[in-house]
Amino acid sequence: MDYKEKIKERIEGHCLITFGKKSKYCSNKEKYIAVVKSLMEDIVPKWNDSLNKYDGKKKAYYFSAEFLMGRALSNNLINMNWQSDIRDILKEYKIDYNNIEESEDDAGLGNGGLGRLAACFLDSAATLNYPLMGYGLRYEYGIFKQKFADGFQIEGPDNWLEFGDSWSIRKSMDKVVVSFADGDVLAVPYDTPVIGYGGNTINTLRLWKSEAINSFNLEEFNRQNYDLSVKDKNDAENISKVLYPNDSKEEGKILRLKQQYFFVSASLQDLVKKHLEKYDSLENFHQLHGIQLNDTHPTVAIPELMRILTEEYKMDWDKSWDIVVKTFAYTNHTILQEALEQWPVRLYKVILPNVYRKIEEINSKLIDELEEKAIVDDIRDYKIIDDNNIKMAYLAIYGTHSINGVAQVHSDILTERELNNWYKLYPERFNNKTNGITQRRWLLKSNPELSEFITELLGTDNWITELDELKKLEKYKDDRDVLERFLDIKQEKKNQLAEYIKEHEGIEIDPYSIFDIQIKRLHEYKRQLLNALQILDLYYRIKENPNLDIVNKTFILGGKAAPGYERAKGIIKYINEIKDLINNDKDINGKIKMVFVTNYGVSYGEKLFSAADISEQISTAGKEASGTGNMKFMLNGTPTIGTLDGANIEIVEEAGENNNFIFGLQVEDIERIKNTYDPKKYYENVDGLKRVVDTLVDGTFSDGGTGIFKELYNSILKGANWHSPDQYYLMKDFDSYRKAQERVNEAYIDRSAWAKKCWTNMANAGKFSSDRTIEQYAKEIWDIENC
Structure with missing residues (x-):
């Protein structure tokens, strides 16, 4: 059977198995899903082979709250050099390619330039054959679908996963537990292929979905307390429910903090676990892992890795800190100091008390270092914890070996004005990386x-x-x-x-x-x-x-x-x-x-x-x-x-x-x-x-x-x-x-x-x-x- 016939047979099979009907009776959305599943049969083996070539080599990981990927079908076909063939096959099969393409929803995983930059970077790394893996959250709903009523913006649910996502694969075997002070949740990864142009390298975007450890309480259900029977499920799933939930109230702030910690804790656990499957020590962790923090949203990864190293694996504090600094790098996307992310100490104490203790220890180490350098009068200009707030950008600067701006004028403003005190302290850490697009x-x-x-x-x-x-x-x-x-x-x-x-x-x-x-x-x-x-x-x-x-x-x-x-x-x-x-x-x-x-x-x-x-x-x-x-x-x-x-x-x-x-x-x-x-x-x-x-x-x-x-x-x-x-x-x-x-x-x-x-x-x-x-x-x- 030639390739065209094989693809036709696959499409027909997926229409029957998934929707219970022949393709000619399927909607454009259903045909799109069948086409993607047919393509994934060829992509997944290439994907696995591609990942194997990185064994034993240092890899980079992009931690980002957003990945604004856009539609995947045409982009992936172009990068695999399959678009012309697939168009011809669908034409012979009397399926309109343009209708199929239009039926794909934009993945609701980002909102602005921060997320689109992350998507472009993943594309470029795969095209250039660099081992770069993305880590983030698998939001069930995007930020919102925008409509207008009498000229006012109206926000509706962006249910981009209504029909699932045929490009992603649930990897239940890699699930981990993320702990908050008010309870534990499961982090379940979904992997999506990131196909470089030419198809030689296929990297991975791993996104975490939050689920309850016990999703259903039969005892409460039998008592007819139906809401309580699924409370744990609802509370857990809220963490990855919506991109950037409104945080004008305390509840919204708590949910955002949980989102940030959830995805970085799960990601770090994933990396540590896989590292220890090959090596008997974490002392070489930084030699094999480089983690880029895309703005301050994932900065809690710094104290979290310190907690893992010092508390779970009983590593010496100074040695752990050296590993942390050498592992992490930070991209700054915000010019003004007053706009830099801060978190109230009280929220960290309530939600992440163990992590907060690590931030206190890091802050104390910083103060000791400043005093050794005879910086005393201006110490408030550096303190990570000050005025009952945690300054995430300061934590990111102190806990990384590289801080970069994203345009030359931006980097100059950071070093000459907004973060000049930090630049004087660590001039070797600051650099510019002007953004780009694919x-x-x-x-x-x-x-x-x-x-x-x-x-x-x-x-x-x-x-x-x-x-x-x-x-x-x-x-x-x-x-x-x-x-x-x-x-x-x-x-x-x-x-x-x-x-x-x-x-x-x-x-x-x-x-x-x-x-x-x-x-x-x-x-x-x-x-x-x-x-x-x-x-x-x-x-x-x-x-x-x-x-x-x-x-x-x-x-x-x-x-x-x-x-x-x-x-x-x-x-x-x-x-x-x-x-x-x-x-x-x-x-x-x-x-x-x-x-x-x-x-x-x-x-x-x-x-x-x-x-x-x-x-x-x-x-x-x-x-x-x-x-x-x-x-x-x-x-x-x-x-x-x-x-x-x-x-x-x-x-x-x-x-x-x-x-x-x-x-x-x-x-x-x-x-x-x-x-x-x-x-x-x-x-x-x-x-x-x-x-x-x-x-x-x-x-x-x-x-x-x-x-x-x-x-x-x-x-x-x-x-x-x-x-x-x-x-x-x-x-x-x-x-x-x-x-x-x-x-x-x-x-x-x-x-x-x-x-x-x-x-x-x-x-x-x-x-x-x-x-x-x-x-x-x-x-x-x-x-x-x-x-």
Whole structure:
């Protein structure tokens, strides 16, 4: 039997066994599951063989609260070089591949850049044949499915596991017990293959599900206490129930703390157990394991490994600490000290008393070390436990051998300002690892049309694993025929996006307008509100002057606000109010349109990044650690309108400021004016600014009686008890931003010059591959070799 017939037979068999019916009667979702199960029959043996080649070698482990993986089917088929064959097989079998692909849910395992970075890193490590394993939580529900009601964000359950996950395998034999002060729970691992491009290496993402040790109490059930009979089951399963549960109340904080400890304790137990199956001592643990802490969420791993070594295996304290420091490395994603994660001592004492004692011991060791170095006066600037709080970033810095920022400006701010005292103490530990993205997902998969063109021009597809090859395309930047084909491809992607938006959002947009896109998590520092004010100002100017000379423009925004983040949710409501005003006004003759995409995620992002004309990266300078959305836009040939913040700075260094649109305050400007800044000066004197800001309070828009618009207005002009007025400098940067938008309009009119800007951005995106980042982690932090 040939391969095609074998796959057909498998699909038919899985449809019968799993759903009890022939494939022709199955839904697209059911066919998708049968296809995946058929593919896994070939993937699993290759996966096992791949893991065997790492025996006896040092491996790296990525501890992360999020892994925003996106859909797996097409990505895995591309990486295995099976996509063409599977498409042909399904076509012969009268199964529509595109329908199958669309039926796959995005895995609800992440929310923002932190989780997407983790996913890109896993892809790059497997592609480059590095032994990197991911460890995290198997959330039953994602953060939420976003909908809108009267412009307000509505959070619904993201039940991505409703039909199971055919890519993952439950490994019950590897389950472990995780202990809290109020009881023990089981951690059960589910393994998912991470397939590198070419299929030579398949690594593992291991995610832990929490389950009760005794899931059903028959005695209570027979007493007719039905709720009590399943209480242990419900309490245990809540730990891995939802990504980032709302923690505005004490119960939510406790659940988040349990989530953090649960997955790191289970992961460390797993590593220790497997290590001792091969070696009779843990003294060489650090020589075979390098663990990267992705931000501070998994930092409790440091005292937990100390507890395991000193209490369970009776190892000497100093020797244990040496192993811990040499094992762990920490990636910082947060610039501001006041935003660094802290936990109340009382919660640790109540939930994790044994771990807290280890943190106390670590803190005492730190104080002794500081006193030996004659650091006495400023000791509070270092203490891990202070003012009844545990400072997780300080614990991460003290308990690791490497601390890295994720863009050069971010790392510089950490060492020169925010963590300067720690940098002086341990200068050898600090380093920069500018983030990256995987070109397999963000170009090869999401933009096959452009990918094929690149391969044609280069005469090779080496760029798929060596993104620096794109630099060779720069020689075509003045080639009219090449640029014309490039613009045709961009138009094709814009047409596809316009159709998708019409189908999913019910909004018809002009595919020949400028697609101005800002898609990212909703946060004040990312300044979606600045974008909204600029759009509203443009609307008013068009109303005053219907003949205003602008290229038609479609503003596309998207992103989720955390359930407890009222201001961010208020900004979404405000944007939707502006959207309704503009889109329902026929007098502006379609010159501008607005879309706020629903439930933005990886799969939606693949369509948005490839179709964008302009990339909105307008965070307050010094607030965005890196950003990776900016890199995805750049890779697809999209110029940036943005501040000199995060990785924008390095993007401009690579592609040239003349090929992007930079505006606004820089980090040093903010340092200079922050103590004297008065937003009212700009609010009252910048033409048109007062008019748009006042719409928050003058009745132009309704906030449904919530008062959130008034609160947003006050946050700008009056501040609050926790921050000064306009802490993100919207008023100061507004006019500069508006002028940058005018420059975009002027540049877009000259199509050949515009194409050259876009092409130059794409050709200089090589630095921003996560392959480059992973090579640096592997050689400079983890000390692992590719196999």
